[in-house]
Amino acid sequence: MTSSSWPRWRRPCHKNCVDETLSFEPKIIAFLCTWCSYAGADLAGISRLQYPPSIRIIKVPCSGRISANLILDAIRSGADGVLVSGCHPGDCHYQSGNYHARRRFVLLKNLLEFVGLESDRLHFTWISASEGEQFAAVVREVTDRVRGLGPATRFVKHLPDGSGK
């Protein structure tokens, strides 16, 4: 993949960045539920835990609110990875949002892999408000796995001039 066909916002910053694997810092969109996982991320920050700057957090009311549309929109816009996290089973603020989400997510992940998305681009997890350490660990792991794949190409939409969608 040539740098000119990358979406504008994540082309290599200067001409010396020729080795993509060295220069590649993935962009990962994280959908976090406000009650548990977002609070977990907040705790990681307050506790000054180190984790890669690859993540872009989007706060949502509940993991049950995260639709296939949102995930696919992140992918077509050029996210190298997507992380989705909600409250642990039994902890949902709305009782059952995460249980419903769990059924939808497994079907979506399987379907996307079936049509050729790399398995390591899309991750789901449960993180509670007290799990700052776990949040940092998950971001490290997801970043490593996505970095191993290199920049996203499949289902990323490009305009004919090579810019993003």
Next chain:
Amino acid sequence: MSQLNETITRALRERAGDLLAAGTVDAFVGFTTGTVPMVMRPLVARTPEEARQFVWNSFCVLNPANFLPELVQTLSGEGQVRVGVVATGCWSRNMVVQIQENRLRREQIHIVGIASRGMVLPRRVRALFAGREITRVEEKEHELVVSGPGFSETVSRWSVVRDNCRTCSHPNPVLFDEMLTSHSTRNPVADRFDQIEEIERMTPEERYQWFQGEVATCIRCYACRNACPLCYCPTCFVDESRPQWVGKSLDPVDVSLFHILRAYHCAGRCTDCGACEAACPMGIRMRLFTRKLEKDVLALFGTEAGMDPGQPQPLATYGLDDPQDFMLRG
């Protein structure tokens, strides 16, 4: 006409006529011969005389469940109604789905069941006679006699039956008020998900190439969506513009996302009736995507769509111990 179809056609005309005459139903939905060979036309009969036009054969590929709720609603302007309808296994399961989704009430329909022998995909027949004009197709017990200017040839019926009918697991209606035929004893195929497993065994790169090739010729006409009894959203996601989840162009990513989302919306609801594939002018096999979901729903949640009107749909409910090994940490 084959003996069997003739018997069913005769019984259908008679039963529909009786039900209409007795006032048990206010209208009856079936099929009649269209103007083009191998294309059947849906027919709504309001009188016993009209019911005499019903025909049953292997070309009834449209799914009457598709327009049933709207028909009931339209007729309801005249008060309480009940609509009679013919149904094979998959069609009856679509009606179950509609009852689960409150699109229909059980007492609004009177289902006359027919055990399906499998429907023929006209595209398959036309492909056999590429370049020649087919003006007439006559169905015999196990053959089709295809004729046109200067030719008349026989093809085996089963060789041109639709893929979904070949792997059908429920040829008999699961919900019916009466049966026109005896129950089918057709053996379900040993492994109906063979085709899906074959794709699953490919590498991600191969699967990506396969998928791109599979949808490459889609012209975004949405005939597949329009033929599907599950697709009744007042504003379909493909028509939404704020935000626009899927671009309207023929860009491969737009086309891919359309097919991914359309299939995903059918998860736990699709009965593999094959109306989508039969309607597609480009021969796209979009059932491969819905069947992947069907396979997973069965494997993960142990259910099949439209089997019991009293049960919730798999994605409208959950289990406390649903599988979650796909997650990063349990």
